[in-house]
Amino acid sequence: MAQLEALVRTMFEQGFLFAFLGLGVLITFRFFRFPDLTAEGSYPLGGAVVAALIVSGWHPLLATIAATLAGSAAGVLTALVHTKLRINNIIAGIIVMTALYTVNLRIMGAANVPLLDQPTIVGEVVRGLNLFGLGLRDNAATTIPITFVLLAVAGFALVRFFHTHLGLAVRATGQNEAMILSLGVDIDKTKIVGLALSNGFIALSGALIAQNHGFSDIGMGIGILVAGAAAVLIGETIFGDRTVGWWVVAAIVGMLIYQFLAAAALRVGLTANDLKLVTAVLLLAALAVPRFRMRILK
Amino acid sequence: MSILALRAVTKYFFRGTPNQVKALDGVDLAVAAGEFVTIIGSNGAGKSTLIKAVSGLAVPDEGRVEFEGRDITREPVYRRAAAIGRIAQDPADSTCAVLTIEENLALAEKRGQRRGLGIAVNEAARARYRAALAPIGLGLENRLGARIGTLSGGQRQTLALLMATISGSRLLLLDEHLAALDPKTAEIVMTLTGRLVAEQKLTTLMITHNMQDAIRWGSRLLMMHAGRIIFDVSGEAKSALTVPALIAKFHEVSKGDLTDDRVLLSGGNG
Ligand SMILES: Nc1ncnc2c1ncn2[C@@H]1O[C@H](COP(=O)(O)OP(=O)(O)OP(=O)(O)O)[C@@H](O)[C@H]1O
Ligand SMILES: [Mg+2]
Numbered sequence A: 001m002a003q004l005e006a007l008v009r010t011m012f013e014q015g016f017l018f019a020f021l022g023l024g025v026l027i028t029f030r031f032f033r034f035p036d037l038t039a040e041g042s043y044p045l046g047g048a049v050v051a052a053l054i055v056s057g058w059h060p061l062l063a064t065i066a067a068t069l070a071g072s073a074a075g076v077l078t079a080l081v082h083t084k085l086r087i088n089n090i091i092a093g094i095i096v097m098t099a100l101y102t103v104n105l106r107i108m109g110a111a112n113v114p115l116l117d118q119p120t121i122v123g124e125v126v127r128g129l130n131l132f133g134l135g136l137r138d139n140a141a142t143t144i145p146i147t148f149v150l151l152a153v154a155g156f157a158l159v160r161f162f163h164t165h166l167g168l169a170v171r172a173t174g175q176n177e178a179m180i181l182s183l184g185v186d187i188d189k190t191k192i193v194g195l196a197l198s199n200g201f202i203a204l205s206g207a208l209i210a211q212n213h214g215f216s217d218i219g220m221g222i223g224i225l226v227a228g229a230a231a232v233l234i235g236e237t238i239f240g241d242r243t244v245g246w247w248v249v250a251a252i253v254g255m256l257i258y259q260f261l262a263a264a265a266l267r268v269g270l271t272a273n274d275l276k277l278v279t280a281v282l283l284l285a286a287l288a289v290p291r292f293r294m295r296i297l298k
Numbered sequence B: 001m002s003i004l005a006l007r008a009v010t011k012y013f014f015r016g017t018p019n020q021v022k023a024l025d026g027v028d029l030a031v032a033a034g035e036f037v038t039i040i041g042s043n044g045a046g047k048s049t050l051i052k053a054v055s056g057l058a059v060p061d062e063g064r065v066e067f068e069g070r071d072i073t074r075e076p077v078y079r080r081a082a083a084i085g086r087i088a089q090d091p092a093d094s095t096c097a098v099l100t101i102e103e104n105l106a107l108a109e110k111r112g113q114r115r116g117l118g119i120a121v122n123e124a125a126r127a128r129y130r131a132a133l134a135p136i137g138l139g140l141e142n143r144l145g146a147r148i149g150t151l152s153g154g155q156r157q158t159l160a161l162l163m164a165t166i167s168g169s170r171l172l173l174l175d176e177h178l179a180a181l182d183p184k185t186a187e188i189v190m191t192l193t194g195r196l197v198a199e200q201k202l203t204t205l206m207i208t209h210n211m212q213d214a215i216r217w218g219s220r221l222l223m224m225h226a227g228r229i230i231f232d233v234s235g236e237a238k239s240a241l242t243v244p245a246l247i248a249k250f251h252e253v254s255k256g257d258l259t260d261d262r263v264l265l266s267g268g269n270g
Helices: A002-031 A039-055 A060-084 A089-108 A121-130 A140-161 A165-175 A177-181 A187-213 A224-239 A244-267 A274-297 B047-055 B077-083 B101-109 B123-136 B153-165 B183-200 B211-216 B235-239 B243-253
Strands: A112-114 A215-217 B002-013 B021-032 B036-041 B062-067 B084-087 B171-175 B203-207 B220-225 B228-234
Touching: A002 A039, A002 A140, A002 A165, A002 A187, A002 A224, A002 A244, A039 A060, A039 A089, A039 A112, A039 A187, A039 A215, A039 A224, A060 A089, A060 A121, A060 A187, A121 A140, A121 A187, A140 A165, A140 A187, A140 A244, A165 A177, A165 A187, A165 B101, A177 A187, A177 B077, A187 A215, A187 A224, A224 A244, A224 A274, A244 A274, B002 B047, B021 B047, B021 B062, B021 B203, B021 B228, B036 B047, B036 B211, B047 B062, B047 B077, B047 B084, B047 B171, B047 B203, B077 B084, B084 B153, B101 B123, B101 B153, B123 B153, B153 B183, B211 B243, B220 B235, B220 B243, B228 B235, B228 B243
Parallel strands: B036 B203, B036 B220, B084 B171, B171 B203
Antiparallel strands: A112 A215, B002 B021, B002 B062, B220 B228
């Protein structure tokens, strides 16, 4: 029972922090219909920027915002490589991801930057709330609601964005380029907007995770795109293909489930390295299940 | 004063290779504002390429394309799109399947304008879309929230037609937009096309393989062959045309070049 409780706590704490990654991947993987490997670079970029800035004395909030913007810049870069140099979008992502490895290492100055004794964004919020004499502590019990509020605001803003004139054009760009082009939309621009948004969310996730885990590591982005895609697909398997609002909810719930399964796998004795295989199997299952279901229903 | 002019437009595909195709061969064409031009011709005659040179999807190798006095030969598609509506043969091309009817219309309404962060579909917009859809009589005004992908081909082309004309286009390009539809639906969509073109006084280029339609609709008829306009008729002479006369004309001007006229004929609707 205590074990399950711990699992559920991990699910919500890590799930909400990683959910930003899920939302970022949702934009490219589902709306733009391609796996954007920039994620593997922009996620650790978020961690690297936030670590370097916090260590050098920046306020965690400003450091997190800067990390998010850095991720967006990486997304813009991928979009520019793809649109201006006419390089395939997956290859463009791989190129930027590879370049970011060096950039991240330079930003951090080392392969790993510990943040254990540093202020964090959640810690600062707790401190702020305690000014009202609440006597809260900086632990999972406070991290979960604080992250949830942040996630809810970001998720709501994302859904709203996709209902604006610009947001609709971004979505249509991923679905029918020829059509949206003939409606007078500069698809180079909408691709830039979409990738900036996606990688901003992904870097934000990296920045939050680095603060939560107490370190930023050069290898933290390995396999991150697959984790995000798995969450999106798990959510899709549950909720099906509905409105943007549901897609966002699905990506968040998918990430919660993914984190629950990952934590459970660790608990039964698998190591973090084994998780990559578990993730691959999960992804495969999430991809295959809808097909099977279709066949059975026929 | 012509609204659209093609001056000695030539377009090659696979230029400089053994597979070189001259899709357009020095085409000269001036279209007056308000003219409704139907275009017929055998497969591979260059009809689609002609329309693509105007919409920007194909950039000519030689010659100029002018629209409203402006040289648009090399202008990107999205920049000339403000005034040019286009519908292709495949219903999947002109509408966005995963978006709803109202979202597609909202995208079309902003044709050529800056797209900002205002909410795209509000009640006022819905009222406008209902008013525009109701007279068509397909009941689409009650299904604004339905995804385009759930509509029939005819319904999609009808919507494409509305999207191409909703925001003050001045030129309408139709590339076999009825070809994927059954005869009855094709008739309905064609009638709507004629009505919208007349109401909005749209200058229109319409490619069709249906010679009846080509004769019945429009004020001018072009016949293309091997990248050239080989027959150009308007006014009384056009009204007097018949299908057999058109076929005879085709054999005359193509000098028996094409022995198989089925490609031109292709029967009833299409
Ligand atoms: N994208 C392309 N790449 C290579 N060749 C092309 C391309 N588009 C058209 N062509 C060639 O150019 C010529 C003219 O094609 P076009 O599509 O304009 O003909 P069309 O008159 O529209 O024919 P159809 O009635 O079959 O639609 C054809 O020989 C065709 O094979
Ligand atoms: Mg054609």
